[in-house]
Amino acid sequence: MAEGDLVVVWIDPRRVYLVKLERGKRLDTDKGSLLHEDIIGKEYGESLAIQRGKAHLLYPTLDYIYEGLHRPSQVLYPKDIGYMIYVSGIKPGSTVVEAGTGSGFLTISLANFVGNEGRVVTYDVREDMQNRARKNARLLGLEDRVTFKLGDVRQGIEEKDVDAVFLDMPDPWLVVQHAWSSLRPSGTLEVFIPTTNQLERVFLTMIQNNFVDVKAVEIIMREFQVKENATRPRTIGVTHTGYIVSGRKSIKGS
Numbered sequence: 001m002a003e004g005d006l007v008v009v010w011i012d013p014r015r016v017y018l019v020k021l022e023r024g025k026r027l028d029t030d031k032g033s034l035l036h037e038d039i040i041g042k043e044y045g046e047s048l049a050i051q052r053g054k055a056h057l058l059y060p061t062l063d064y065i066y067e068g069l070h071r072p073s074q075v076l077y078p079k080d081i082g083y084m085i086y087v088s089g090i091k092p093g094s095t096v097v098e099a100g101t102g103s104g105f106l107t108i109s110l111a112n113f114v115g116n117e118g119r120v121v122t123y124d125v126r127e128d129m130q131n132r133a134r135k136n137a138r139l140l141g142l143e144d145r146v147t148f149k150l151g152d153v154r155q156g157i158e159e160k161d162v163d164a165v166f167l168d169m170p171d172p173w174l175v176v177q178h179a180w181s182s183l184r185p186s187g188t189l190e191v192f193i194p195t196t197n198q199l200e201r202v203f204l205t206m207i208q209n210n211f212v213d214v215k216a217v218e219i220i221m222r223e224f225q226v227k228e229n230a231t232r233p234r235t236i237g238v239t240h241t242g243y244i245v246s247g248r249k250s251i252k253g254s
C-alpha cells in the first residue's frame with residue numbers, strides 16, 4: 001500500500017476503521033495505535049500486532065467503506081442498494097440520474113458500478129449534503145464520475161435518454177413524470193421509500209404515467225451470531241429500512 005491508498009483496519013467486529021494513508025498520521029483505538037507509516041509498504045491481507053490485539057489490513061470493499069464515511073443524512077443500506085442496482089439493468093458506461101444525494105452512499109455505489117465511461121448526475125436541494133457527498137466521493141477517487149446538481153428535482157430533470165433514475169426522497173411521486181421524460185425507452189425507475197403509504201402512492205403514480213413491469217419489494221436481511229451450539233439470528237439489529245418500487249418506461253407502439 002502507498003500513501004493516499006484506502007485501507008480497512010479490522011481489529012474485531014466492533015473496531016473497524018477506514019483509513020486514508022498519510023505519512024505523519026496515526027490511528028488511535030482503545031486496543032492500541034498504528035502509525036500510517038507502519039502500514040505504508042504492507043500488502044492488503046497482512047496483519048500487524050498492536051498493544052492489545054491484532055490489526056488486519058483489508059482491501060476496502062464498499063460495505064466497509066460505508067462504515068467509515070460521514071453520514072449527515074439517513075442513508076441507504078447495502079442490501080437495498082444491491083437490489084436496486086441489480087434490477088436497474090445499469091452496467092459500466094451507463095448514465096444514471098439520482099435524487100436526493102444525501103450523504104452520497106447511493107451516489108458512490110452507482111459511480112463505482114458505471115465505471116470510468118459512465119456518469120452519475122445527482123440532485124439535492126441542500127448544498128451541505130452535496131458538499132459532504134462530494135468529499136465522500138473524492139475520498140474514494142470517484143468524484144470525476146459524478147455531476148452534483150444543486151436543485152429541486154421536482155422542477156424537472158435536465159438530462160435526457162438516461163439509462164436509469166434512482167429516487168430516495170420524501171415525495172418521489174412528484175418526480176415520476178420527469179423521470180419518464182428523462183429515461184430512454186425501457187429505462188428503469190428505482191424508488192426507495194420508508195413507508196407503505198409512500199409505496200402505494202408512488203406505485204400507482206408510475207402505473208398512471210406509462211411505467212410497466214412495476215413491482216414493489218422489501219428486502220429483509222438478518223445477521224447471525226455464530227457460536228458453537230448457539231448459532232442463531234442476532235437479537236438486536238436493523239429491523240426496517242424501507243421498500244423499493246421499480247418500473248420500466250413504456251412508449252406507445254403501433
Ligand SMILES: C[S@@+](CC[C@H](N)C(=O)[O-])C[C@H]1O[C@@H](n2cnc3c(N)ncnc32)[C@H](O)[C@@H]1O
Nearest residue numbers: 075076100102103104105106124125152153168
Ligand atoms: C435520505 S437522503 C438520501 C440518502 C442517500 N440516498 C444516501 O444513500 O446517502 C434524502 C435527500 O433528499 C434530498 N431532497 C429532498 N427533497 C428533494 C428534492 N425535491 N430535490 C432534490 N433533493 C431532495 C434531501 O435534502 C436529502 O439530502
